[in-house]
Amino acid sequence: MSPETWTPQGEWTDIRYETTPDGIARITIDRPEVHNAFRPQTLVEVDQALRLAREDERVGVIVLTGAGDRAFCSGGDQRVRGESGYQLDESATGRFHVTDLHVAMRRCPKPIVAMVAGWAIGGGHVLHLVCDLTIAADNARFGQVGPRVGSFDGGYGSSILADLVGPKKAKEIWFLCRQYDAATALEMGLVNTVVPLADLEAETMRWCREMLALSPYALRLSKLSFHAHEDGYAGIQQLAHDANLLFYGTAEAAEGREAFKAKRAPDFTPFPRRP
Numbered sequence: 001m002s003p004e005t006w007t008p009q010g011e012w013t014d015i016r017y018e019t020t021p022d023g024i025a026r027i028t029i030d031r032p033e034v035h036n037a038f039r040p041q042t043l044v045e046v047d048q049a050l051r052l053a054r055e056d057e058r059v060g061v062i063v064l065t066g067a068g069d070r071a072f073c074s075g076g077d078q079r080v081r082g083e084s085g086y087q088l089d090e091s092a093t094g095r096f097h098v099t100d101l102h103v104a105m106r107r108c109p110k111p112i113v114a115m116v117a118g119w120a121i122g123g124g125h126v127l128h129l130v131c132d133l134t135i136a137a138d139n140a141r142f143g144q145v146g147p148r149v150g151s152f153d154g155g156y157g158s159s160i161l162a163d164l165v166g167p168k169k170a171k172e173i174w175f176l177c178r179q180y181d182a183a184t185a186l187e188m189g190l191v192n193t194v195v196p197l198a199d200l201e202a203e204t205m206r207w208c209r210e211m212l213a214l215s216p217y218a219l220r221l222s223k224l225s226f227h228a229h230e231d232g233y234a235g236i237q238q239l240a241h242d243a244n245l246l247f248y249g250t251a252e253a254a255e256g257r258e259a260f261k262a263k264r265a266p267d268f269t270p271f272p273r274r275p
């Protein structure tokens with residue numbers, strides 16, 4: 001029985017979206033009959049929920065998880081995999097909706113925590129990699145299966161993995177398609193901590209609340225600072241625009257705006273040319 005007060009929001013078919021009064025949002029992939037494999041509809045909904053959490057100024061931290069304790073997520077639903085990607089319906093052209101979700105997760109300026117019980121496999125493993133932190137239960141099992149089922153992820157599924165565990169180990173994970181238990185994942189640096197399954201939610205909430213107590217803008221800039229390096233121009237762009245957000249609040253920037261509106265020349269002389 002969860003001690004948390006979760007308030008469900010929205011109408012969904014494949015996920016649940018809930019919040020706590022103090023600012024934690026939880027997105028749960030709710031397809032336990034297939035170990036929470038995602039189909040395109042699932043990813044569309046996760047993306048929508050992520051946007052809700054991002055836009056909601058009461059929310060400070062976002063948890064991504066899977067329904068039940070047998071799986072976080074087992075990756076793409078192989079039953080809807082076509083010849084050009086995963087299909088939203090039988091007549092749809094397939095594509096990889098998950099890649100857009102990865103980008104949205106990276107762009108989200110709030111910390112995203114993967115809460116992993118059971119399987120985090122294939123594209124499900126990549127989802128936890130893309131989260132900022134991972135709290136794992138002792139029954140968690142991690143791995144990539146792409147080469148076994150005729151797939152690979154050359155995007156974040158390779159680059160973040162190699163950054164976390166080193167290129168040799170990352171290649172082992174992809175080339176051999178082995179499964180790794182939670183203790184091994186911790187040793188490899190794949191996860192932040194491992195706790196008994198019964199403590200998973202409480203421990204995740206503890207980590208979330210530690211972050212909620214901190215400066216939201218500092219956390220935002222800290223997340224983007226990591227991505228500025230890792231995501232190249234896109235990462236630098238986001239960090240730069242966050243600096244611009246701060247600059248907009250200064251008297252110096254306001255002088256430029258007000259001078260334009262008043263159709264006069266701006267006077268920037270009061271502002272220091274900082275050394």
Ligand SMILES: CC(C)(COP(=O)(O)OP(=O)(O)OC[C@H]1O[C@@H](n2cnc3c(N)ncnc32)[C@H](O)[C@@H]1OP(=O)(O)O)[C@@H](O)C(=O)NCCC(=O)NCCSC(=O)c1cc(O)c2ccccc2c1O
Nearest residue numbers: 034035037074075076077078096098122123149151152153
């Ligand atoms: C995860 C498992 C190792 C668990 O094994 P276990 O024996 O415990 O459970 P079952 O195999 O019996 O599974 C129970 C039930 O769930 C169904 N199921 C599990 N996973 C999936 C799935 N991914 N798709 C559809 N259905 C699934 C399973 O068939 C059973 O159903 P029953 O009706 O028989 O009860 C094991 O389940 C397993 O290995 N699963 C498959 C993992 C997999 O192949 N994942 C996809 C990898 S590819 C991928 O995820 C992927 C997605 C993308 O969007 C990409 C985009 C861009 C690039 C790459 C991408 C990519 O690689």
